[in-house]
Amino acid sequence: MPLWMRNFQSLLNIFLKSNCPLCERPTSQEVCQNCTQKLQRSCLPNPGVRWNQPLPVFAWGSYGGTLKLAIATMKYKNHPEIARPLGQYLGNAWLSSSTARNTKCIVVPIPLHSEKQKKRGFNQAALIAQSFCETTGLQLKVNGLERVQETEAQYGLTVSERQKNLAKAFRIGQDFRHILKTPVLLIDDIYTTGATAKSATQTLHQSGIRVLGIVATATTFNPNNPSYNSR
Template sequence: MLLNNTVSRLIQRVEKSIIEPCHLCGGRSNHSTMLCSACDDDLPSYQHRCEICAIPLPKLQYSLCGQCLAHRPAFDRVYSPYLYQAPVTNLIHQLKYQHQLHSLRLLGKLMSDYLQDQMQTMPDILIPVPLHRKRLKERGFNQASELALRIKKAMGIPVDNHLITRKKYTEAQTGLKPRQRKSNLAGAFKINKKFIPQSILIVDDVMTTGATAAELAKCLKRGGAKSVEVITLARADRR
């Protein structure tokens, strides 16, 4: 047992001493960020945003965007550390469409670090945006579920992949206009459990119009949730 513990500690020290290449350029990375200083500086973070949906706003203007003022969404708040711009777009595309799963640890860390800095109260559970079983079979994995598992590991928040499922196979949201996205998702989700936690954090990779998160939040609140917030790696323009 003593020998096993000694070997385990030695392996951990060696792992910590190994400098990973930067996940974007392949250069020498900072061990704590998994990116080199230049690529870390290139990440498109932003300060001025809608306090509800996190869409970027002009500097020193309103705290809420016009859409949230006119039609408050079902979710309570969105956390998005970055704009949907390069190099974040590259990381997301590599994950979703090229199945480069090695980037998950970096993306999960970026999201977890932002949550720990911004959230006042931790949620009861994480809910990854569910894929229809047909879409899951086509893609081979659910990137939202994989990201949620990385957040769970970093923050200790449980993940529930079964509380809500996508019962309707919908057309891909990419390329649809906001009104089409909303119509496409109507009635797409189904609650599978009688007990709904009071505080839920939805996990996804990117938010564009917010239609998916809004439909999920509406369904969860109808089932009894009091607070539904959203974490995505990136926030895109609604257009």
């Protein structure tokens, strides 16, 4: 790169700097280097440890610490830009796993109800999915599913309450209103009990669409006990 271009880039970076949404340090990236290192320490040693479950699960990180803060900041403090690095982490982990080898699928994010998305301004799962697909090269169908019921918050509900809360919450979206032979890979920000993923999977199965599994940026299950069933 010519010297004048390097100088211009350095000057541009100064003007483009903003504060890290997680720690307020100045940064020219979505998240500063210090917080990036903390985030990357959240990565599970084997993201695909639960891929042999009835509903296969591939989760990048453990939901806690800086990763929990990043997801909460993205969703509740209006920082959608955080979805880009989270999607990249998930995508790179997927590409490095044996699960991804020779796997052809279409990526579908878990949708928000239209009223909730309008209030928040974005669907974090869709933004993570976009970054995930840019990293992996997989095809993205943002409108594969629609959320037709504005369910109450899942936090604090029992497994049975979550399942009841999500019954008939989804329907096939406009992207899939035709015969689809390629399996679907669902994507979400957090995987907890699996009630949301199971409800979405049931909706797809009813239309003859096979679900390969779900990938998530974070999970609450205990990585030291793969048989552990999330709360």
